[in-house]
Amino acid sequence: MQISERTHHIxxxxxDGPLRTLLTRHLRQSxxxxxxxxxxxxxxxxxxxxxxxxxxxxxxxxxxxxLCRWLRQRSNVPVIFISARSSHTDRIVxxxxxxxxxxxxxxxxxxxxxRIRSVLRRSEDVGGTDGGDYASTVRFDGWQMDRRxxxxxxxxxxxxSISEAEFDLLDVFLEMPQRVIGRDTLLEHSRNRLPGRDSxxxxxxxxxxxxxxxxxxxxxxxxxxxxxxxxxxxxxANVEA
Amino acid sequence: xxxxxxxxxGFTGQVILVLVLAVLVQFVAGSMLIRTGxxxxxxxxxxxxxxxxxxxxxxxxxxxxxxxxxxxxxSLSTIHTRLSLIEGTPAIPPGIDPEAALIxxxxxxxxxxxxxxxxRLSLAPGSALTPNRRxxxxxxxxxxxWIGFATRExxxxxxxxxxxxxxxxxxxxxxxxxxxxxxxTMSMPLRRLSDNAQLIGTADRIxxxxxxxxxxxxxxxxxxxxxxxxxEGVIDQRTQALLAVGHDLRTPLSRLRLRVxxxxxxxxxxxxxxxIGQMTRxxxxxxxxxxxxxxxxTRAPTDLSSLCQTIAEAASDLGxxxxxxxxxxxxxEGVHDHLARAIENLVDNAVKYGGAAVLTxxxxxxxxxxCFSVKVEDRGPGVPPEQLDRVMRPFERLDAxxxxxxxxxxxxxxxxxxxxxxxxxxxxxxNREGGGxxxxxxxxxx
Numbered sequence: 001m002q003i004s005e006r007t008h009h010i011x012x013x014x015x016d017g018p019l020r021t022l023l024t025r026h027l028r029q030s031x032x033x034x035x036x037x038x039x040x041x042x043x044x045x046x047x048x049x050x051x052x053x054x055x056x057x058x059x060x061x062x063x064x065x066x067l068c069r070w071l072r073q074r075s076n077v078p079v080i081f082i083s084a085r086s087s088h089t090d091r092i093v094x095x096x097x098x099x100x101x102x103x104x105x106x107x108x109x110x111x112x113x114x115r116i117r118s119v120l121r122r123s124e125d126v127g128g129t130d131g132g133d134y135a136s137t138v139r140f141d142g143w144q145m146d147r148r149x150x151x152x153x154x155x156x157x158x159x160x161s162i163s164e165a166e167f168d169l170l171d172v173f174l175e176m177p178q179r180v181i182g183r184d185t186l187l188e189h190s191r192n193r194l195p196g197r198d199s200x201x202x203x204x205x206x207x208x209x210x211x212x213x214x215x216x217x218x219x220x221x222x223x224x225x226x227x228x229x230x231x232x233x234x235x236x237a238n239v240e241a
Numbered sequence: 242x243x244x245x246x247x248x249x250x251g252f253t254g255q256v257i258l259v260l261v262l263a264v265l266v267q268f269v270a271g272s273m274l275i276r277t278g279x280x281x282x283x284x285x286x287x288x289x290x291x292x293x294x295x296x297x298x299x300x301x302x303x304x305x306x307x308x309x310x311x312x313x314x315x316s317l318s319t320i321h322t323r324l325s326l327i328e329g330t331p332a333i334p335p336g337i338d339p340e341a342a343l344i345x346x347x348x349x350x351x352x353x354x355x356x357x358x359x360x361r362l363s364l365a366p367g368s369a370l371t372p373n374r375r376x377x378x379x380x381x382x383x384x385x386x387w388i389g390f391a392t393r394e395x396x397x398x399x400x401x402x403x404x405x406x407x408x409x410x411x412x413x414x415x416x417x418x419x420x421x422x423x424x425x426t427m428s429m430p431l432r433r434l435s436d437n438a439q440l441i442g443t444a445d446r447i448x449x450x451x452x453x454x455x456x457x458x459x460x461x462x463x464x465x466x467x468x469x470x471x472x473e474g475v476i477d478q479r480t481q482a483l484l485a486v487g488h489d490l491r492t493p494l495s496r497l498r499l500r501v502x503x504x505x506x507x508x509x510x511x512x513x514x515x516x517i518g519q520m521t522r523x524x525x526x527x528x529x530x531x532x533x534x535x536x537x538x539t540r541a542p543t544d545l546s547s548l549c550q551t552i553a554e555a556a557s558d559l560g561x562x563x564x565x566x567x568x569x570x571x572x573x574e575g576v577h578d579h580l581a582r583a584i585e586n587l588v589d590n591a592v593k594y595g596g597a598a599v600l601t602x603x604x605x606x607x608x609x610x611x612c613f614s615v616k617v618e619d620r621g622p623g624v625p626p627e628q629l630d631r632v633m634r635p636f637e638r639l640d641a642x643x644x645x646x647x648x649x650x651x652x653x654x655x656x657x658x659x660x661x662x663x664x665x666x667x668x669x670x671x672n673r674e675g676g677g678x679x680x681x682x683x684x685x686x687x
Binding site for chain 2: 016018019022023025026058084085086087088089104105106107108109154156157158159160161162163166210213214216
């Protein structure tokens, strides 16, 4: 599931001129054609269509949040917020408005590109930018996973903590339930790798065992991920969007 | 300072003392008044009785034969007044002292027919201790013939006075008691007020009831509420200013990050990136400190076990040896991100100073288990005992940690402390036996 070969056009709405130039340059170097806009009004005036929009939350006049709301009324184009605000509430507000990701400044350039690729891949999986709605909440066996917020809730409603890497792993399982998934596929789709350990099969095994333990603290949860000897794993539960 | 020792410090004591003095004065003055009244009534009473007896005696003497007179007078005597016949001049001197004169007046007022007769009266001298004075007197019937009389009872009825005094005393005691009760009920809201005022500045706003208690108390409550509002306004302004600076710094920092990224690979580039990383963390630390201090996030059921496990695993992945010991599941009503930050800070510290840490999660508070403990123990150098309190204060660091090896703003423990306070608990630091530090977050379940 690579991103398709076609080029993805990106819009960047950021009021700080130098930062806009720097980010544009960086994204172009990473292979994305980018158009920069200083204000929400400027962006709305343009008739261009984009595959993804990178939005600064704090913009003069119309804020990034308002622009996101405006966009959501018109299309499902993926939106990634970049913001100087890092609090949980700010993040949640952004994601609840329908943004696909929320990054805090100073943005790690490599991280931004990785997030853009991940969001693009996800949006293409569900049939293009204007296609079906990407289910932000997924349910399995009483559990609930909020993909936008990247939060997991146990059947009785309490929030269960899992690492970013575990979240990505679970996300892959939930996309392909009841199918044998090889370690390579799991590794490929994990956005966050395990640092400081020998990469590869072993790190996947470690991740799976950690995830199992956290899911397994609930009755029956232990059997959600079954090992297929020598091949990989199967996620056994039914998944509902 | 005898004045200080006599004058009570407490409100209740002072009011009671003043009341006791007032009641005492009232009691003494009242007793004196009662005594005067008592004396007056008794005097009139005595005069009346003497007058009656004298009138009868006079009539009998006038009609009786001379030899019978003495016997008849004897038989007229009562236990109160003894009568006798005096021929010639009585032993009582003619002068009348003012007290006796009042009795003479009472006699003549009651029996005006006696008014024409010369009378002699004397009061036996009384002592300071027993001012009761017996009365002796004589009235002239005809030339050289007097009827002598002497009272046996005292002028003042001390028993009656005593009884009255006791009654007045009891009333005074009752008044004093109810006053004490009133003062207590008045001082109770005052004490509550002072207790609450002690809490100002430690947690959220303390509401003072502006509708309860006496007028003055309400005014104090109003003033305290207004004061808190002003204080909050000032603090809020400062916090917002700092937050704004923190947020605004992130944009130039973003630019810097991207500019450095464009520099070709070199030792300087790595160093610059490390510097930017440190600045980013310091900013985050500052913002975290204000956010956890404000305590505005909503609380939701959060599994502490998975949180502790995730933090321990992440720290282990980064090279620290952090083990988790505790149940597989323990749900608290809390703010997930803040709890995570607090525990991360403690684990980071432990790994930084001790290289390894044990993260223990347990439920406290007996069977109800309404208090949770997250304990992070290391085998590092610990903290000098006299500095244990200091290190929890914001921006405080041990001198040893001001080196390049331990970057940060010294807010890690303050953040953990803020989070514990917001979750109805506290952060407890202690040196372990055998070396190392034990940092324990105590958290209320709800």
